Amino acid sequence: MTQANSTASESIRIHLVDGVSGPACPFQPACDLELGLAEGFATAELVHFKPGLSLLRIRVAEDAPVLPRLDFGGNYLLTGFIHSGSAVFHFSNGHRHAGNIHEWFQFHCESLEIEGHRGQKLEWAGLLCTDEALSSLLAIEHPGGTPAEIQSNGSISGGVLNTGQRELAHQIIRLPAQGLGSRLHLEGTSLTWLAEQLFRPTGSQNVPAINAQDRDTLEDVAAYLGDTLDADHSIASLALRFGLNESKLKQGFKSQFERTVFGYLRELRMERAKSFLRQDRMSVIEVANAVGYSNASHFARAFKEHTGLLPKGFQCLHRAR
Known part of the structure; x- marks a missing residue:
């Protein structure tokens, strides 16, 4: 079962179910992560869809302190977006990315720190995908292997969500994870959004990121x-x-x-x-x-x-x- 445990006051270890084989448990309950902050400052929810693929949703209040580091316990492709507010994302290996409302990014990482901006509410979501699960998804569209632009090359890609992607992102943030119908709707919407990012047309250009x-x-x-x-x-x-x-x-x-x-x-x-x-x-x-x-x-x-x-x-x- 998916769990989240605090290993230190400034670090949260997230345990994810890896691999595409093994026991199938597609309807594990959503897990509320304990961030170690006073009630009302921030909420974090982990929704496990299938082995190797999970959704992380985080909401941060305007006056919340700095969030603890999230340790994924392994290397994952993180494909995320900001639904409201802005933040700086600090990844493992010293990489960082400044993001604003209605922008997405994609990066391989083992941990994540989210630095929100004081005076702004933040709503953010990201899909965590193992290399094994990613290969299975990509085999549908790219039987010959993983496209170069999403291999573990240490680069961050991203851009501005188009109108269709923005609507999907809104649903991913708002849909509840409880109840069979809602759970299936959330999973289907999340996979559709992920496919939009993974299967961008060859040669398409990312929309330039817009800063403050x-x-x-x-x-x-x-x-x-x-x-x-x-x-x-x-x-x-x-x-x-x-x-x-x-x-x-x-x-x-x-x-x-x-x-x-x-x-x-x-x-x-x-x-x-x-x-x-x-x-x-x-x-x-x-x-x-x-x-x-x-x-x-x-x-x-x-x-x-x-x-x-x-x-x-x-x-x-x-x-x-």
């Missing part, structure tokens, strides 16, 4: 767009102005604001146009120019797609009120 400074910069980009609706913008000019590479600007912005740079800009322009038209002090052409459209027809089409009405119709409707 990058997030502040992206907020500045969003504010700048709101202040310059009448200007011509391009990804290249915005990246140059704010000191970001174009990939981080595009992908980081979409991750942070859940829309593309130009989708966000267009929404701002349409909302500002609605405000101008309600005031009824400007012609439609003047409104179009004020929100960055030099072509009135293009503005009218965009406005109708956003509101369902042509600009003139929208203006007349509010004038009648």
Whole structure:
């Protein structure tokens, strides 16, 4: 049976069931790990799915002290994600990784220390997989062996979760481990998420990780767009102005604001146009120019797609009120 024992005040030893052979016990109860902290500071839950594969879920309060080191008792592939908050992960052999909300990472390690940020709640989950279990999973997709990018080469891979992965991550954090139906749902969702990470298309690029400074910069980009609706913008000019590479600007912005740079800009322009038209002090052409459209027809089409009405119709409707 899966257990967790405290071996020292600053270290927690996690006992995992290894190997893909041996007695099958797929429905062992979830194990609440005793972290040695006062009640309410943090919770940790270990859910054993099958030999060599377990899920670890950790929630940390805003004012929690430093968590103890988690010792896995062997080398595991850890594939984890942050659902809320941010943290620095310290792995065995001195490796470290700074992670933020909606980011994932993957690394082979024997132990883990999680350093949360004061004033932030942290919700994190990770799947621990032995090399033997990993080989069995990968044989489904890669009969010839383990892909080079996930062999034990000491490197950390990671990036930003896409929309589908983010939804799976949310379910992994929220689904209960008690009850047969919930347990099967949690295991299936976790395996689906793991497959997304293990079987990324060959040649696909990881989304660049976004740190706290990058997030502040992206907020500045969003504010700048709101202040310059009448200007011509391009990804290249915005990246140059704010000191970001174009990939981080595009992908980081979409991750942070859940829309593309130009989708966000267009929404701002349409909302500002609605405000101008309600005031009824400007012609439609003047409104179009004020929100960055030099072509009135293009503005009218965009406005109708956003509101369902042509600009003139929208203006007349509010004038009648």
